[in-house]
Amino acid sequence: MNCMTYPPESHLTMQLHVAPEQMEHIRRIVRSQLAVWKRSHLADDAALGVNELLANVHKHASSNDCTLLLRPYLDGVHIRVSDTDRRKPEMRQPSWDSQDGHGLHLVAAMSRNWGCEVTNSGKDVWFSLMAEGGAS
Helix, strand or coil: CCCCECCCCCCEEEEEECCHHHHHHHHHHHHHHHHHCCCHHHHHHHHHHHHHHHHHHHHHCCCCEEEEEEEEECCEEEEEEEECCCCCCCCCCCCCCCCCCCHHHHHHHHCCEEEEEEECCEEEEEEEEECCCCCC
16 A cells, blocks of 8 residues: 555554454554544544454454554554455445345445455455545
8 A cells, every 4th residue: 555654653553363252342442542643533434444354354264363453644544454364355245134244345335445465474454544535
């Protein structure tokens, strides 16, 4: 991703073993960190997106171990979840009365952009949020 970023020390990285009972705590950490970076207006979308990506790790990856990275840039934030499973997530057409299958649709709808790259150690699934009217 080509974008101007803050210094390397201006990020949050968390090594996680994803479990459903941790999700509320992780969402609180995401919201708190965005407040520190003066991006509280993006906190709800960031927490929702993180929740969806971590739920995908829990449900679909070969291991629940992953890394969450939050990095501020320009008027926004870049969020990445890295796991050890090389299979890319599939955006499938969900049944709208089902509770499953909506996560990537939500991430795509609320983010400036999103994507997935296969890496030597697994994959990175990421999305970027930007303040309304912010620079691209």
